[in-house]
Amino acid sequence: MRTRTRKRVVVAGGGYAGLTTARRLVRAGCDVTVVNPNGYMTYQPLLPELAAGTVQASHVVVPLRTALGSARILTGSLTGVDTAARVAVCRAADGTEHLLEYDDLVLALGSVARTFPIPGLADHAVGFRTVEEAVHLGNRVLSCLELAASTPDPAARARALTFVFVGGGYAGVEALAELEDMVRRTIHRYDGLAMNDSRWVLVEAAPRILGQLPERLTSYAADRLQRRGIEIRTGVALDSLTQGRAFLADGTEIATDTVVWTAGVVAHPLLRMLGLPCDQAGRVLTDDHLRVTDHVWAVGDCASVPDVATGDRCAPTAQHAVRQAARLSRNLLGSLQPYRHKDAGAVASLGLHKGVAELYGVPVRGWLAWMVHRLYHGSRLPCSRRRLLITLGWLLGSRGRDPVAVPAIESPRTPLRDAIAAQQGAA
Ligand SMILES: Cc1cc2nc3c(=O)[nH]c(=O)nc-3n(C[C@H](O)[C@H](O)[C@H](O)COP(=O)(O)OP(=O)(O)OC[C@H]3O[C@@H](n4cnc5c(N)ncnc54)[C@H](O)[C@@H]3O)c2cc1C
Structure with a gap:
């Protein structure tokens, strides 16, 4: 009888934290399955520049199948977990249910928009x-x-x-x-x-x-x-x-x-339904090793992780997501250590050539802050080809988009329907 030696890891969520974790585990030889509703990861900090046309849509998404090599990608959603039997319950895009057995489960479900009961x-x-x-x-x-x-x-x-x-x-x-x-x-x-x-x-x-x-x-x-x-x-x-x-x-x-x-954001609502311990904001509670319970780990926006630097819990930021993912993958592979993080600061773009930042306590403003924003986010994209494309795009076309609106892209059937209606009317 063949014995199974590769650790089976299911990563629920293929966003920034999930992709980074899965990548490291694949490289370490684990048998990784990533469950995500889309076949790609989105680098959200560049969405404002996408809206303004200074980067392209294909450059802010990373296809999971390309980035994760031998990992299995299940396009679908985690819907439940049986922690005793170590089975993740998932629903694929076509509605079929998949029961994924795991040695370890990583929850990286991110967050959703925070809403209030506002009419309209x-x-x-x-x-x-x-x-x-x-x-x-x-x-x-x-x-x-x-x-x-x-x-x-x-x-x-x-x-x-x-x-x-x-x-x-x-x-x-x-x-x-x-x-x-x-x-x-x-x-x-x-x-x-x-x-x-x-x-x-x-x-x-x-x-x-x-x-x-x-x-x-x-x-x-x-x-x-x-x-x-x-x-x-x-x-x-x-x-x-x-x-x-x-x-x-x-x-x-x-x-x-x-x-x-x-x-703002709140933790993914599914977390409360999984029967795992959550904080008041609905994020799943982890210890400082990013562990929720035996063989279940959490990372990124969906995780409430102790911040040893402040004594509080880590904020839902990309900076924490990627660093937690690096720590988590090492912990999961046996090199168990608490998550420690030295805050590098914060940076915000205020439009082309304008920004504001604080780097290791030093305030930075204007063009320099904007350049820091670009260099930081340009370098954080988890794909070298995209890093290159983004940088080239910025260098070549830094004046932004041509003023072309293509709203019809959201209703692609309309031209054919109009043509059918016009020809039926003429007949
Ligand atoms: C516009 C914008 C700008 C931002 N700018 C910054 C910034 O400048 N600096 C900064 O530090 N942070 C910024 N952030 C926050 C940062 O993007 C997040 O902290 C980071 O993406 C968190 O990574 P994550 O993997 O935890 O979550 P995500 O990247 O959101 O990934 C979660 C993944 O889980 C998937 N998922 C959801 N439900 C299920 C399910 N049931 N089963 C399986 N998968 C599921 C989602 O589809 C998604 O792919 C910004 C966010 C936004 C929206």
Whole structure:
């Protein structure tokens, strides 16, 4: 009888943390299965630049099958775990159930957008966590410019040119700043439109934006954005949305066709259903070795990991995700040590050639911070070919996208349906 010697590891989630963990385990000779709803990993920190067209969609995603060589990729979702029998229950894309036996299970399910019961949110806002949402938003902003340039109705024009972002963390600030910059560089090509016609509003319920950064850098960022005419409304929440209208809790009404929801993240809801210990935010609790229970580990946004540096729990950031993944793969292979992390700081882009950062306690602003942002994220992509393509793209086309909106990409059947309808009408 043949004895099995390779460790069987199931990695649930093929995002930043899952891919990094799986890659290391494959290299170490483990028998790895990655379960992920898509066949690719998305590098989320570059989504604002994707929306603004300074990077391409194919460059911010990494195909799991290419990156993970011998690993098995199951396109589907984890739906349950039997920790006693060491079986992960998964549903494949076609609906079939798969029972995956494991020696070790890694939970790397990430997070989802944090929402509140706000009337109209589901129908009138768009999120900003996926490639699809980023591409949609870039198209949408350019479509709004086209609409504004062609409508004779001043109210419709003002609505089309008003962009509201709810949530002033990294995602909201960077997405707004990149898109405002894109519009600043392209609006002169639209008949009769000028930058002053557009309105950009950032709504943040907390007293300040970019709460992760020290206050002096937050003030700098807010000042730079306000100098560009961006309205920053802190200490107020979104109350409700209707078609073409956003209502804030202080009674302000904003006429707008575009509301972007970037109000933070919560742990993946499945975690609470798995019967594993979770913190108040729904993240699965690990010890400082990233272990949840026997043969179950967790990493990245979905994990509540002790931060030995602060005595708190680690924040859901890409920096932690990739470093935890490196530690976890070593722990899983037997070299057991606690996760320790020296905080390198934080960096945010405020649009082309503009940024703000703190590196090992040193504040950095302006062009230098923007360059740090690019170098850092350009180098963090887990694929050397993409790192090269992104860098070349930045060097060759750093002025951003041509003003072409292709919103029809979201409804590809329409041209054929229109052709059928027209020909049936003519017959
Ligand atoms: C717009 C934006 C900008 C950001 N900018 C920064 C930044 O500048 N700096 C920074 O440090 N961080 C940033 N972040 C946060 C950073 O991207 C995350 O912390 C990081 O991606 C976490 O990695 P993860 O692997 O835990 O989660 P993810 O990368 O989200 O991966 C989770 C994976 O699990 C999959 N999954 C979900 N459900 C299931 C299931 N049931 N079964 C199997 N798989 C499942 C998902 O599809 C996904 O592929 C940003 C995030 C966003 C959205």
